[in-house]
Amino acid sequence: MDTTATFWLPVPASTVAQDIDALWSFVFWISTFFFLLILGMMIVFAIRYRRRAGDVERLDKGPSHNNPLEAAWIIIPTLIVLVIFVWGFRGYMKMTVVPANSMEVKVTGQKWFWSFAYPEGASSVNDLVVPVDTPVKLLMSSQDVIHSFYVPAFRVKRDVLPNRYQVAWFEANQVGEFDLFCTEYCGTSHSDMIGKVRVLSKADYASWLEESTIGAEGMDPVELGRKLYTAKACMTCHSVDGNPGNGPTFKGVFGHQVEFADGSSLMADENYIRESILSPRAKIVAGFQPIMPTYQGLLKDAEIDALVAYIKSLGAESE
Amino acid sequence: MSNAATHTEPLRSNLAVPDQIDEKTGLPRENYIQDGGKGLKSWLLTMDHKRIAILYLITVVAAFFVGGIMALLIRLELFLPDEQFFNADQYNQLFTLHGAIMIFLFIIPSIPAILGNFVLPLQIGAKDVAFPKLNLASWYVYMLGAGITLISIFTSAADTGWTFYTPYSSSTSTSVIPMTMGVFVLGFSSIFTGLNFIVTVHKLRAPGLTWFKMPLMVWGLYATAIIQVLATPVLGITVLLLTLERAFGIGIFDPAMGGDPVLYQHFFWFYSHPAVYIMILPGMGIMSDLIATFSHRKIFGYKFVAFSSLAIALVSFLVWGHHMFTSGQSEIAVMIFSFLTFMVGIPSAIKVFNWTTTLYKGSISFAVPMLYALGFLFLFTIGGLTGIVIGALSLDIHLHDTYFIVAHFHYVMVGGTVMALIGGLYYWWPKIWGRMYSRTLGVFAFLLVFVGFNMTFFTQFILGARGMPRRYFTYVEQFQPLHAFSSSGAMVMGLGFLLVAINLWWAIKHGKPAGSNPWGALTLEWTECTSPPIPHNFKETPKIEYGAYEYDRVIPTMEKQG
Amino acid sequence: MADSAAHPRWLQHHFTSAGQQRESAKLGMWIFLVTEILFFGGLFCAYAIYHAWNPDIFHEAHKALDWRLGGLNTLVLITSSLTMALAIRSLQVNKAKLANGYLWATILLALTFMVIKYFEYAHKFHVGQLPGKYYTYTGIEGTSPHIFFSLYFMMTGLHGLHVMIGIGVILWLIIRNRRGDFSNAYYNPVEMTGLYWHLVDLIWIYLFPLFYLVG
Numbered sequence A: 001m002d003t004t005a006t007f008w009l010p011v012p013a014s015t016v017a018q019d020i021d022a023l024w025s026f027v028f029w030i031s032t033f034f035f036l037l038i039l040g041m042m043i044v045f046a047i048r049y050r051r052r053a054g055d056v057e058r059l060d061k062g063p064s065h066n067n068p069l070e071a072a073w074i075i076i077p078t079l080i081v082l083v084i085f086v087w088g089f090r091g092y093m094k095m096t097v098v099p100a101n102s103m104e105v106k107v108t109g110q111k112w113f114w115s116f117a118y119p120e121g122a123s124s125v126n127d128l129v130v131p132v133d134t135p136v137k138l139l140m141s142s143q144d145v146i147h148s149f150y151v152p153a154f155r156v157k158r159d160v161l162p163n164r165y166q167v168a169w170f171e172a173n174q175v176g177e178f179d180l181f182c183t184e185y186c187g188t189s190h191s192d193m194i195g196k197v198r199v200l201s202k203a204d205y206a207s208w209l210e211e212s213t214i215g216a217e218g219m220d221p222v223e224l225g226r227k228l229y230t231a232k233a234c235m236t237c238h239s240v241d242g243n244p245g246n247g248p249t250f251k252g253v254f255g256h257q258v259e260f261a262d263g264s265s266l267m268a269d270e271n272y273i274r275e276s277i278l279s280p281r282a283k284i285v286a287g288f289q290p291i292m293p294t295y296q297g298l299l300k301d302a303e304i305d306a307l308v309a310y311i312k313s314l315g316a317e318s319e
Numbered sequence B: 001m002s003n004a005a006t007h008t009e010p011l012r013s014n015l016a017v018p019d020q021i022d023e024k025t026g027l028p029r030e031n032y033i034q035d036g037g038k039g040l041k042s043w044l045l046t047m048d049h050k051r052i053a054i055l056y057l058i059t060v061v062a063a064f065f066v067g068g069i070m071a072l073l074i075r076l077e078l079f080l081p082d083e084q085f086f087n088a089d090q091y092n093q094l095f096t097l098h099g100a101i102m103i104f105l106f107i108i109p110s111i112p113a114i115l116g117n118f119v120l121p122l123q124i125g126a127k128d129v130a131f132p133k134l135n136l137a138s139w140y141v142y143m144l145g146a147g148i149t150l151i152s153i154f155t156s157a158a159d160t161g162w163t164f165y166t167p168y169s170s171s172t173s174t175s176v177i178p179m180t181m182g183v184f185v186l187g188f189s190s191i192f193t194g195l196n197f198i199v200t201v202h203k204l205r206a207p208g209l210t211w212f213k214m215p216l217m218v219w220g221l222y223a224t225a226i227i228q229v230l231a232t233p234v235l236g237i238t239v240l241l242l243t244l245e246r247a248f249g250i251g252i253f254d255p256a257m258g259g260d261p262v263l264y265q266h267f268f269w270f271y272s273h274p275a276v277y278i279m280i281l282p283g284m285g286i287m288s289d290l291i292a293t294f295s296h297r298k299i300f301g302y303k304f305v306a307f308s309s310l311a312i313a314l315v316s317f318l319v320w321g322h323h324m325f326t327s328g329q330s331e332i333a334v335m336i337f338s339f340l341t342f343m344v345g346i347p348s349a350i351k352v353f354n355w356t357t358t359l360y361k362g363s364i365s366f367a368v369p370m371l372y373a374l375g376f377l378f379l380f381t382i383g384g385l386t387g388i389v390i391g392a393l394s395l396d397i398h399l400h401d402t403y404f405i406v407a408h409f410h411y412v413m414v415g416g417t418v419m420a421l422i423g424g425l426y427y428w429w430p431k432i433w434g435r436m437y438s439r440t441l442g443v444f445a446f447l448l449v450f451v452g453f454n455m456t457f458f459t460q461f462i463l464g465a466r467g468m469p470r471r472y473f474t475y476v477e478q479f480q481p482l483h484a485f486s487s488s489g490a491m492v493m494g495l496g497f498l499l500v501a502i503n504l505w506w507a508i509k510h511g512k513p514a515g516s517n518p519w520g521a522l523t524l525e526w527t528e529c530t531s532p533p534i535p536h537n538f539k540e541t542p543k544i545e546y547g548a549y550e551y552d553r554v555i556p557t558m559e560k561q562g
Numbered sequence C: 001m002a003d004s005a006a007h008p009r010w011l012q013h014h015f016t017s018a019g020q021q022r023e024s025a026k027l028g029m030w031i032f033l034v035t036e037i038l039f040f041g042g043l044f045c046a047y048a049i050y051h052a053w054n055p056d057i058f059h060e061a062h063k064a065l066d067w068r069l070g071g072l073n074t075l076v077l078i079t080s081s082l083t084m085a086l087a088i089r090s091l092q093v094n095k096a097k098l099a100n101g102y103l104w105a106t107i108l109l110a111l112t113f114m115v116i117k118y119f120e121y122a123h124k125f126h127v128g129q130l131p132g133k134y135y136t137y138t139g140i141e142g143t144s145p146h147i148f149f150s151l152y153f154m155m156t157g158l159h160g161l162h163v164m165i166g167i168g169v170i171l172w173l174i175i176r177n178r179r180g181d182f183s184n185a186y187y188n189p190v191e192m193t194g195l196y197w198h199l200v201d202l203i204w205i206y207l208f209p210l211f212y213l214v215g
């Protein structure tokens, strides 16, 4: 099995990739053939029959039509595209029909990150962790607009809609880390709605599960908060260096008087931070859009505490 | 053609001789530019199809340059990942405006409204289109639509992509409504043009000009007009619904209110897929005229080329779902859409093969328009064949919404339609203005456009196949070298387009007088009209003695330049 | 241009004969009507889809419409189609005065239609049976009755707009007719407006059962 990227295509890291790559090669060479055929005829005729002096006084002696030829170039391409059609459709069915023994991961897309919930109760953000050689069924939905789940290495793509579940599946057959993109335009940070798929050996996957379900007990809350800041995608909208992004910077928030869009204001304390994370629409900071998603259900209490501690630490540093 | 024809004495084509030549300008004294009235008002109130074509020429080309400058800014931003000159929101507005301007303000009206308006009545021996007032109205409606669209540009430009997918388009804070209303209004302009052309072709052909004696340009425009008339109303109602959705929250497309966002996509593509053939069919018409004229050959398989236009026009209504292979349609639906997508490719294949064969045993001249015709053949074949690639279901799953798609549609739209448009402009420019441009500069500009185009967009096939998503303001590091190469190509291409414009602009005033028939063509606008034509086109209704391309019976009377 | 028998005033210069001009106008008008049908077709399509998804709610919601008023309006419009046809007939037999009478009758009937429509709308505004997010009525059970009213207002509203445009065009015909523009030799604009008016009527004949009589 060829497991490296080619000039055209990325690493084929799933079980369906091979079939798709084979069809790609087939179509590619057919296309190259027809392209060169047209180009070749064009060049040969252009040179051979270029206009010479006196030509204009001569009547056209070339053929004006030829029905067998017409039939040939209708029938041959038709047969070829029929082959491509059937092959493509069968490949598509393979990608659509989910094997019965698949492990199910719930995928949620929202502006602008992915969250994943695993059967064992673990969860992760922007970082899909799966065991190798195991069919994985993705049950996907969106919290807001349409997104699209795309892993080039698996040749898998499926739109994620707000009003219904969409299903995709893959079976990774190669350990490694692969790009995950959002491919349906979804606004400002569409191009930052990217993540990784980490394919682990079955043993590694088991220990990852254990680690993430136990949580990071015993870890310093500020440290954990710093990790969650990236892991839970706060960083897509909040900086820690003082520059506002889609949301206000975390630097110096804590303990400051925050102005709200409705004109009121408030001193940012632990409760305010907690509220901002769980029901962000409750108070909208002046100058920003109410686009922050709620993290209700995505973060455990200990994690919220950790984030609060982390944000608190950023406030203190700036003083 | 029948063999008998070759035994009889060859005919010679006519050469329209002007009554009087103006000593100073070297052009016919009587022509539509001078005799249709003087001053701005005479142009703005004109009902002459030739003058309306010029109005369109100015505005549509302006739209192309505005859209083109936006394209250059896009490429500039993508030279490197992360923020360079624009932030993410500005970038999103840029590609939306680029797409919307290029599609609705440039490419849809381009060939029919400029060249179609100018040559359609000439080619069928008519004094004008059937409804001259409606023709002028279509230009005003176009201007109105363009004006409304401009409101969007100056009030937090829409950032939805040219496809306006819901629910994003109904929830974003940018000004989507002016954009959709602009598109709504522009639709009427397109319908007016299409309606006018259908009636003109049916009712105003000169006596004796049967359907199969018509130039294939007319066939192309006719097929286009059918799509314009049948598909555009659906776009109208779609953007109207979208506008109401945004303004009043009617809930048809809003999942939160029991509506369905995918329904919007069906509505949108029901227009927009046929629309891609509105873009290419007139270009294909130009191609047929160019290849026949510059090979001095009867077009090979005339009837096949003519009917394939109609076949494309009809089948194109049944394939819209191929833009939505990943959005969760039923297996049956995707299967049918994929199948029909392949079927709509066949008539294009017929045309490509027939054009190529027309070159066989020709007398091929490498005038500037012919370079564009050959360029079209090269680029459109690539664009069309990659259409076949993404018509295949399993491949489209991988390639959908990546740069592969971006490359596909630029190959067909820029490599196809824009090449045909420029080729057509070069071809009819001496007829429109009576003057000839510089061939040297023309060839040089062609080379820049051709090379720059392939640098820009062939690279994007590679990017897309490797997984680079479209509408991305920034991208992962591994794509950088290819993006940089693509951006460099865009600059080369931009320079090429600029030189094309300069060359043509210069010719209007300073080119040498071209004469009635500089290319030795056999269609009526060359054999029966002076350059530029008189206000009512023909001295008297032309008699049709031979078909559009009967070089096997007729020796064209060419006119020496200068 | 000189007003001669060979080239009367109303014959535009680019046509060679009155027949050609009339044929062109007719074909153009038919194509325009096709675009109108497709325009409404999009909405009918949306109607069909939502009806298929929520048949019960459509059934419940339709009870909010008064079929008697709808039926009356159907009669009114059909009659106006008749008067329109009679106007054309009168011109064909060269009775321009009579034609104007029929045109006025058509306008009167169209206005009656609009007035009845106004009362229907006013009632719905009053009780909050409004499209989409403005829907406040509580008398209908089910998940999304507002979609029914969204469609109702859009489709009847667009139809009403067509009626208004029709009134405008007919007024213009009356003025031209009084000026003596039309005779049995030339009445293209009246004939074309007639075609338009029949289409507007026809669309209502579909709207009426779809909204007032869904079962």
Ligand code: HEA
Pocket: A034, A035, A038, A077, A080, A081, B163, B276, B277, B279, B280, B322, B323, B341, B342, B344, B345, B346, B348, B349, B350, B352, B380, B381, B383, B384, B385, B387, B388, B390, B391, B392, B396, B399, B400, B401, B405, B408, B409, B412, B413, B416, B417
């Ligand atoms: C001028 C415009 C134009 C034209 C002519 C075409 C022509 C074709 N297009 Fe393209 N297309 C677009 C403009 C156009 N397209 C645009 C704008 C989009 C994207 C919109 C968006 O999302 O923003 C798009 C997207 C698009 C998609 C959706 C991709 C996706 O989003 O996932 C698909 C999928 O099937 C497709 C297919 C085709 C096919 C099969 C043809 C065929 O008609 C091509 C036929 C031509 C040939 C086949 C070549 C000549 C033939 C030969 C040389 C002979 C040999 C042939 C064979 C053996 C078959 N197109």
Ligand code: HEA
Pocket: B064, B065, B067, B068, B069, B071, B072, B074, B075, B095, B096, B098, B099, B100, B102, B103, B106, B107, B160, B161, B162, B163, B406, B410, B413, B414, B418, B456, B470, B471, B472, B473, B490, B493, B494, B495, B497, B498
């Ligand atoms: C007819 C249609 C058309 C045309 C002609 C073009 C022309 C070009 N397009 Fe366009 N493009 C679209 C239609 C078109 N495009 C559409 C529909 C989209 C999708 C939008 C969406 O996703 O919603 C798109 C998207 C698109 C993207 C993808 C953006 C993204 O997904 O993030 C890119 C990126 O490279 C691109 C590049 C270009 C380039 C480099 C050109 C070049 O060919 C342009 C060359 C022309 C010029 C450069 C003009 C010449 C002017 C000058 C040189 C300056 C002159 C100076 C003065 C006048 C003073 N286009």
Ligand code: CUA
Pocket: A109, A110, A112, A146, A147, A148, A182, A183, A184, A185, A186, A187, A190, A191, A193
């Ligand atoms: Cu989410 Cu793009």
Ligand SMILES: [Cu+2]
Pocket: B272, B273, B276, B319, B320, B322, B323
């Ligand atoms: Cu398409």
